[in-house]
Amino acid sequence: MNEKLTRRVVQLEQRGAPAEDVEEPLGVTAWRHGQNLSLDPETCVRILRESGYRTGSVWLDSIPDGMNAEELTTFLREHGAELCGGLAP
Numbered sequence: 001m002n003e004k005l006t007r008r009v010v011q012l013e014q015r016g017a018p019a020e021d022v023e024e025p026l027g028v029t030a031w032r033h034g035q036n037l038s039l040d041p042e043t044c045v046r047i048l049r050e051s052g053y054r055t056g057s058v059w060l061d062s063i064p065d066g067m068n069a070e071e072l073t074t075f076l077r078e079h080g081a082e083l084c085g086g087l088a089p
Contacts, residue, residue: 006085009057031060038069047073053080 009028029041037044037060045055060083067075076083
């Protein structure tokens with residue numbers, strides 16, 4: 001995980017959206033080239049959001065390969081803080 005990038009995204013999130021018509025702040029989602037996730041990255045981010053995690057920066061590259069959708073969902077809920085730059089809900 002790139003700590004400098006994570007810190008910058010958190011700062012942007014905390015500052016808030018520049019205009020009221022912007023629904024979501026800047027978000028960065030990273031995963032390994034060729035990584036085979038059973039759920040697409042957008043679904044992973046949605047699960048993390050539903051679990052209460054801030055998703056300005058999401059690092060899916062540390063997810064182990066070979067999980068089915070149910071296992072991945074559980075992993076996201078249990079390890080969300082680590083995947084979201086250490087920001088617990």
